[in-house]
Amino acid sequence: MLTGRKFVFIGGDARQLEVIQQVTELDASAALIGYDNVNRQFLDTYKVQLTEDVFAEADAIVLPVAGMDDDGRVDTQFADAPVYLKKEHFASARPGAYVFSGIASRTLQGYCVEGGLELVRLMELDEVAILNSVPTAEGAIALAMDNTDITIHSAEIAVLGFGRCGKTLARTLAGMGAHVRVAARDPADAARIFEWGLRYIPISNIESGLADVDIIFNTVPAPVLTAGVLANIPRQCVVIDIASKPGGTDFRYAERRGIRAILAPSLPGLVAPKTAGRIIATTISRILATAEA
Amino acid sequence: MLTGRKFVFIGGDARQLEVIQQVTELDASAALIGYDNVNRQFLDTYKVQLTEDVFAEADAIVLPVAGMDDDGRVDTQFADAPVYLKKEHFASARPGAYVFSGIASRTLQGYCVEGGLELVRLMELDEVAILNSVPTAEGAIALAMDNTDITIHSAEIAVLGFGRCGKTLARTLAGMGAHVRVAARDPADAARIFEWGLRYIPISNIESGLADVDIIFNTVPAPVLTAGVLANIPRQCVVIDIASKPGGTDFRYAERRGIRAILAPSLPGLVAPKTAGRIIATTISRILATAEA
Numbered sequence: 372m373l374t375g376r377k378f379v380f381i382g383g384d385a386r387q388l389e390v391i392q393q394v395t396e397l398d399a400s401a402a403l404i405g406y407d408n409v410n411r412q413f414l415d416t417y418k419v420q421l422t423e424d425v426f427a428e429a430d431a432i433v434l435p436v437a438g439m440d441d442d443g444r445v446d447t448q449f450a451d452a453p454v455y456l457k458k459e460h461f462a463s464a465r466p467g468a469y470v471f472s473g474i475a476s477r478t479l480q481g482y483c484v485e486g487g488l489e490l491v492r493l494m495e496l497d498e499v500a501i502l503n504s505v506p507t508a509e510g511a512i513a514l515a516m517d518n519t520d521i522t523i524h525s526a527e528i529a530v531l532g533f534g535r536c537g538k539t540l541a542r543t544l545a546g547m548g549a550h551v552r553v554a555a556r557d558p559a560d561a562a563r564i565f566e567w568g569l570r571y572i573p574i575s576n577i578e579s580g581l582a583d584v585d586i587i588f589n590t591v592p593a594p595v596l597t598a599g600v601l602a603n604i605p606r607q608c609v610v611i612d613i614a615s616k617p618g619g620t621d622f623r624y625a626e627r628r629g630i631r632a633i634l635a636p637s638l639p640g641l642v643a644p645k646t647a648g649r650i651i652a653t654t655i656s657r658i659l660a661t662a663e664a
Numbered sequence: 665m666l667t668g669r670k671f672v673f674i675g676g677d678a679r680q681l682e683v684i685q686q687v688t689e690l691d692a693s694a695a696l697i698g699y700d701n702v703n704r705q706f707l708d709t710y711k712v713q714l715t716e717d718v719f720a721e722a723d724a725i726v727l728p729v730a731g732m733d734d735d736g737r738v739d740t741q742f743a744d745a746p747v748y749l750k751k752e753h754f755a756s757a758r759p760g761a762y763v764f765s766g767i768a769s770r771t772l773q774g775y776c777v778e779g780g781l782e783l784v785r786l787m788e789l790d791e792v793a794i795l796n797s798v799p800t801a802e803g804a805i806a807l808a809m810d811n812t813d814i815t816i817h818s819a820e821i822a823v824l825g826f827g828r829c830g831k832t833l834a835r836t837l838a839g840m841g842a843h844v845r846v847a848a849r850d851p852a853d854a855a856r857i858f859e860w861g862l863r864y865i866p867i868s869n870i871e872s873g874l875a876d877v878d879i880i881f882n883t884v885p886a887p888v889l890t891a892g893v894l895a896n897i898p899r900q901c902v903v904i905d906i907a908s909k910p911g912g913t914d915f916r917y918a919e920r921r922g923i924r925a926i927l928a929p930s931l932p933g934l935v936a937p938k939t940a941g942r943i944i945a946t947t948i949s950r951i952l953a954t955a956e957a
Contacts, residue, residue, distance in 0.1 A: 385813065505817045505841070513809045516802060520678070520938040524798045524836075543817075546839025548798070645813040 373399035373659055376430045381405055382447030382454050383435035386640050389648025397656055405447035405454040423463035436473030461486045471655050493651055502650040503639050504539040510638030511611050515586050518609050518631055524548035527583055532590035533560040540588050552580055578603045591619045598624035666692035666952055669723045674698055675740030675747050676728035679933050682941025690949055698740035698747040716756035724952055729766030754779045764948050786944055795943040796932050797832040803931030804904050808879050811902050811924055817841035820876055825883035826853040833881050845873055871896045884912045891917035
């Protein structure tokens, strides 16, 4: 339980509503900044103006997944203008208070260090990133379905990378009946890919494994689908690149060759905001409940 | 091979282009009626006017999946107006020639009997319907993804019916990590559902199994999701009904209760026309190649 804990939520998207719902059900209260247009009712929750006093009372300050940029700007879907935070706000907060943010700009990191605040970068926690890979994989598969005239079942599919998202994609696609090959570098990954009954492609020699592929999912945030590689894949192949911007695909060359290539980072908030919000809420609640003990 | 075989294709959608491609690659020739706006090039293929002579020379007459209605109307995506067939056309065909149609109206059945033609109702063949259940299931799952804010993974999902589509849906959803329960009537189905590691709901007592469900896929072409049943499922549940029109859902009552319910028959041609066309092409080629031997 989070009885008596005071949260401040600043900006965000539909995911944050799920977080507010969950922490208030666990008996916390919540002050909302940048939520002017939200009509949903929550327990023990108040729309407030941005002041230093609000920060002073907070046990936990929750920023959106995108966090605060270096100018102090926090985007929100629920108000007409973004919220701008200043050093003074963080300086007013109680030392030891938590600041939850998906990612953290240098400025935010600086404010938290100076204020003695516990910054938690949610998207860098394995427990969040692994669970987030599920809506990411489903969103990527939905995109592939929309952009092909064949089924996932029986399709020849390559997954590039065998990290958190690569593993989830490979497992889900195989579960749907696709023929899955996975490109990775590490011999231990090669062993696990084999154990899953999938085909391994050494990423150093990726061209050789893509000659007959229908769909490629890239998860590697480095130039893997270079012009040289794209020149050797079928023109009707569709590329879904979910690596963080700018992705791992030479999009200019893909277009030139007539290959449909789509950069789609940040899928969880788009395709399954409720699930994505629950993931964040569960981790925030766990961390605060542990801190209490 | 289909060397020397003469096909007549009348109307259709993107699936038929795949069939034309495949039979002409197997060395058949094809006369196309109602394909005025198609620019794709095929081997040994001619756009022709509808005449009795074209029918007289045909070894196989291929109608679209929707077939010919009782007025003789055949719809086509590739011309500005539908094609209208008459009794005389079929009467001109060589007795023993094949007529392939997805489904068959009474009028079409009558013309084929009178002309001594071999009518093949493709969608009633298990070999076609089972393979077609794959794009159907994927299309239904894509619709569910679009209409929910949660992932398929971990969702509580009910599949109503354990026929060709119900089996494919249940397997695919389970492969994606959903919690799947299946409603069926037959004790043998109950046994198989159990063996697959899924939960069984007796269809006679379906309400009891739907109290906590996130998504329902209905495949049963009979009133199963009645007002009485819908009154007891969660309002935020989404219903995807893929049973043939009018579906098995009381859509009027679903709307009244605020439950999102979508009737989505005929998904294969929409979501994966290439795969759906290949399925038809393979069966037509097999039947004609066997007839030849």
